[in-house]
Amino acid sequence: MRSPLNTMICSLILALSLPTHANAAPTGGQICTKMIADGRGGGLDQAGCLCLHRVSDAVLDDDIKALLFASWYDGTDNMQAIEQLPRQNRVRRQMRTLQRSIEANCG
Numbered sequence: 001m002r003s004p005l006n007t008m009i010c011s012l013i014l015a016l017s018l019p020t021h022a023n024a025a026p027t028g029g030q031i032c033t034k035m036i037a038d039g040r041g042g043g044l045d046q047a048g049c050l051c052l053h054r055v056s057d058a059v060l061d062d063d064i065k066a067l068l069f070a071s072w073y074d075g076t077d078n079m080q081a082i083e084q085l086p087r088q089n090r091v092r093r094q095m096r097t098l099q100r101s102i103e104a105n106c107g
Helices: 004-017 028-037 046-059 062-074 079-083 088-106
Strands: none
Touching: 028 046, 028 062, 046 062, 046 088, 062 079, 062 088, 079 088
């Protein structure tokens, strides 16, 4: 017979190991669908938006990507937060690379 403490620990471990969709970041498809549905797509269709998302995901560091994708998903203006990230030379370089990569791959 298991002790109540052992059962509680097993339940906690199981609960922590299950995927939590509430805390999971939205996928590129979810981001694009919501942005377009909310009228913030700037004329992009789903395929074009997904191309932008794929290129951004490949080119940008995680901190920049998180702010960019959050703004696409919920419509907040994160440009000030991006401008306050450390090592602004890195940020500007990645944004230029992003622009060139989008032109080459999605245009």
